[in-house]
Each structure stands twice: as C-alpha cells, then as structure tokens.
Amino acid sequence: MQKIIWTPDMSVGVEIIDYQHKQFIDIIADLHAALYEHKLPAQISVTLKKLEEYASLHFETEEGYFNKFNYEFKDEHRQEHEKFKKDLISFHERYEKEGIGIAEELVDFSIDWLVEHIEGEDQKYVKCFHDHGLF
Numbered sequence: 001m002q003k004i005i006w007t008p009d010m011s012v013g014v015e016i017i018d019y020q021h022k023q024f025i026d027i028i029a030d031l032h033a034a035l036y037e038h039k040l041p042a043q044i045s046v047t048l049k050k051l052e053e054y055a056s057l058h059f060e061t062e063e064g065y066f067n068k069f070n071y072e073f074k075d076e077h078r079q080e081h082e083k084f085k086k087d088l089i090s091f092h093e094r095y096e097k098e099g100i101g102i103a104e105e106l107v108d109f110s111i112d113w114l115v116e117h118i119e120g121e122d123q124k125y126v127k128c129f130h131d132h133g134l135f
Ligand SMILES: [Fe+2]
Pocket: 062, 077, 081, 117, 121, 122
C-alpha cells in the first residue's frame, strides 16, 4: 500500500486550498492506518465516511470559487470531482461486501487520484484564483 504526505510542491499558492488538501491527505493517511492496523470494520467505515464528507466539502469550496470567478474550465473540473465521489461510494459499497481484501486497491486509488488531481486539474485554476486576489 502506498503512503501519502503533503509536500510543498503540491502547493497551489492559496492558503485555504492548501489547508484543505493537507486535511484531505491526513484522512487518507488515517484510512491507510486503520486498514493497515486491522481496525474494526465499523471504525474503517467511519473513516471512509469521513473521507467522502471531506472530499465533498473540499470540492464545494473549489467549485464555489469557480462560480464566483467564472473559471473557464469549471465544468471539466467539476466532472472530475463528481467521478471521484462516485468512485469512493462504489469502493465503500465494495468494502461493505468484500471486506478488507479491497483495502490496498482503495488506498492506492485515493492517493493516485488526489496527487494527480492536485498536480493536474487543481494547478490549472491557480492563475485565475490569483488574478481574483485569492492567495
Ligand atoms: Fe479539484
């Protein structure tokens, strides 16, 4: 199973977003630890739910700024968020049915998606946010 930590090269130069990305990463790390330490399924479900909720909160924050600043790539970006939320729900359902066997796939998927999304799609709005005075 991969591990994840926030590093300065992931910064988007916007304080609130960097803060939320760090929280997001911390929850994935918690999930990794819960799975790795073979915590009770109920605890793992709680952490998974936390991840789903935090993802939604973070996406709402970004999308709120997209609307406010009329960001040109907001639709494509929102689609990536929606896809991730759906994929997480599917993983959660699979976890309820199949159990710990899907743990590695789930953690690796979340890490790969988040790192790629931060370094790809999220970086694209930085100039727009900065142009609107958000740092
Ligand atoms: Fe995003």
